[in-house]
Amino acid sequence: MTDAIDDRRSAAAGRPVLAAPPRFRGQLPFFRYVRTVRENTIASLPAEAFEEDILERRMLGQRIFSVCEPEALKHILLDNAENYEKGPLLRQLLEPGLGRGLLTSEGAEWRRQRRLMAPVFQHKMLRRFAPQIVEAAESLADRWQSRSAHEAFDVNGEMMRLALIIIARLMFSADYQERAGDVERSVGQYQRLIRPRLMDLVGLPDWIPRFNRWRARRALAEFDALVRPLLERERGGDAGDLLSLLVAARDEETGEQLSPREVRDQVVTIFLAGHETTAQALSWTWYLLALHPVEEARFHAELDRVLGGRAPRLGDLADLPFTRMVLEEALRLYPPAPTISRRALAADRLLGRDIPRGSVVFVVPWALHRHQKLWAEPDAFVPDRFDRERAAMPHRFAYLPFGAGPRICIGASLAMTEAMLVLAAIGQRFRLRLVPGHPIEPVGLITLRPRGGIRVTLEPRR
Numbered sequence: 001m002t003d004a005i006d007d008r009r010s011a012a013a014g015r016p017v018l019a020a021p022p023r024f025r026g027q028l029p030f031f032r033y034v035r036t037v038r039e040n041t042i043a044s045l046p047a048e049a050f051e052e053d054i055l056e057r058r059m060l061g062q063r064i065f066s067v068c069e070p071e072a073l074k075h076i077l078l079d080n081a082e083n084y085e086k087g088p089l090l091r092q093l094l095e096p097g098l099g100r101g102l103l104t105s106e107g108a109e110w111r112r113q114r115r116l117m118a119p120v121f122q123h124k125m126l127r128r129f130a131p132q133i134v135e136a137a138e139s140l141a142d143r144w145q146s147r148s149a150h151e152a153f154d155v156n157g158e159m160m161r162l163a164l165i166i167i168a169r170l171m172f173s174a175d176y177q178e179r180a181g182d183v184e185r186s187v188g189q190y191q192r193l194i195r196p197r198l199m200d201l202v203g204l205p206d207w208i209p210r211f212n213r214w215r216a217r218r219a220l221a222e223f224d225a226l227v228r229p230l231l232e233r234e235r236g237g238d239a240g241d242l243l244s245l246l247v248a249a250r251d252e253e254t255g256e257q258l259s260p261r262e263v264r265d266q267v268v269t270i271f272l273a274g275h276e277t278t279a280q281a282l283s284w285t286w287y288l289l290a291l292h293p294v295e296e297a298r299f300h301a302e303l304d305r306v307l308g309g310r311a312p313r314l315g316d317l318a319d320l321p322f323t324r325m326v327l328e329e330a331l332r333l334y335p336p337a338p339t340i341s342r343r344a345l346a347a348d349r350l351l352g353r354d355i356p357r358g359s360v361v362f363v364v365p366w367a368l369h370r371h372q373k374l375w376a377e378p379d380a381f382v383p384d385r386f387d388r389e390r391a392a393m394p395h396r397f398a399y400l401p402f403g404a405g406p407r408i409c410i411g412a413s414l415a416m417t418e419a420m421l422v423l424a425a426i427g428q429r430f431r432l433r434l435v436p437g438h439p440i441e442p443v444g445l446i447t448l449r450p451r452g453g454i455r456v457t458l459e460p461r462r
């Protein structure tokens with residue numbers, strides 16, 4: 001049996017009720033479950049997922065677990081990570097387009113790629129790229145300056161475009177500019193096509209043809225055609241971009257480099273993994289700030305004090321602790337990667353239960369980050385809980401916006417840096433106001449998006 005629960009606790013505490021699917025109790029019937037997962041993964045979670053350590057569901061003989069207990073998550077993602085490969089869903093959805101890049105590869109192949117790519121994502125890369133991120137954010141703010149105060153627009157769309165421009169610039173430096181529109185169209189088409197099918201959910205064999213995969217591959221053929229000449233130009237010289245760093249990357253132990261095919265797969269992977277997630281983090285942060293005027297005023301005051309009207313720089317970020325706390329809290333409430341899936345290679349035991357070989361194990365940041373046992377006022381926006389000087393930090397495995405263990409997001413520092421620089425550059429120039437009457441609904445597919453966008457108007461601050 002299922003019945004909706006209208007969760008009004010946050011309202012009782014005088015805080016706004018934040019957009020979230022209604023909670024129900026019990027298990028959804030088979031077809032409704034399949035339909036819900038296909039349309040919005042987070043809407044398939046019962047209220048028990050936010051209260052209990054582990055839930056189990058059976059689907060056509062397959063056992064599916066959702067785990068929300070920090071020590072068990074440490075076991076899955078770190079201590080016994082070798083036993084948990086990426087879940088079938090992610091690979092079946094993404095591999096047709098991304099090939100065998102870092103996000104989808106496994107075993108020795110993944111280890112070799114990660115060793116090669118880790119140095120590319122080090123701190124010195126942030127120094128190289130921070131000015132370009134700020135320039136892109138400032139030019140968006142310049143464009144916004146000419147908007148009239150009453151003109152409503154979708155800030156989610158604007159953040160997607162900005163993040164795409166940023167990743168494209170970092171990847172291809174100047175060569176990219178004139179093709180921006182084409183890349184955006186091709187990537188957007190691909191993203192719309194990759195949706196889980198029933199066949200993927202129950203893990204039917206890969207050789208069964210899936211029409212949507214063929215179409216997804218075709219959408220990316222256009223992207224490939226755009227990228228190919230750029231890959232070819234790269235055989236000589238350092239253009240100072242991510243692509244040059246990938247082409248030049250060398251395994252310190254063996255001296256091996258990435259093959260041209262592998263470079264292509266990494267480029268597409270970084271493009272897709274690296275822009276939409278960051279754009280969603282930014283969009284949800286603007287949404288939360290607009291709903292919480294007290295926190296918004298603190299955010300603006302910090303920017304005014306530290307930057308005094310000039311553009312932000314990488315070195316400023318250490319002096320913007322409240323901006324970081326706001327972003328961390330937004331990543332808790334609206335994790336851009338709301339579910340992480342794994343498959344058990346061998347039988348295991350978790351929380352006193354047998355996990356048979358082949359079981360699918362979901363790590364669900366959406367439920368974990370709002371879990372009743374782990375967080376005080378789990379559904380409220382309280383950036384101060386991330387104040388490292390005053391608050392006890394949560395268990396490392398209670399907060400997983402970037403995952404954890406060997407497969408932790410390789411772009412986490414880049415994402416945090418990019419998001420903070422964009423928040424600072426735009427936040428010191430504008431206040432964003434939500435358009436009343438426009439419903440905000442979070443939808444989890446591969447990332448967590450606001451269905452229909454987030455409509456806002458702007459109030460210039462200077």
Ligand code: HEM
Nearest residue numbers: 102103273274277278281336337402403407409410411415
């Ligand atoms: C707020 C922004 C971001 C979020 C929330 C995020 C989240 C995640 C998560 C949860 C994982 C782990 C998935 C798993 O364990 O199955 C991951 C992996 C990954 N992310 Fe991110 N990501 C973000 C930004 C980025 C950026 C900017 C890049 C690249 C420029 C990137 C590239 C990757 C790659 C390549 C992997 C696979 C790593 C591996 O398996 O070794 N991500 N990301």
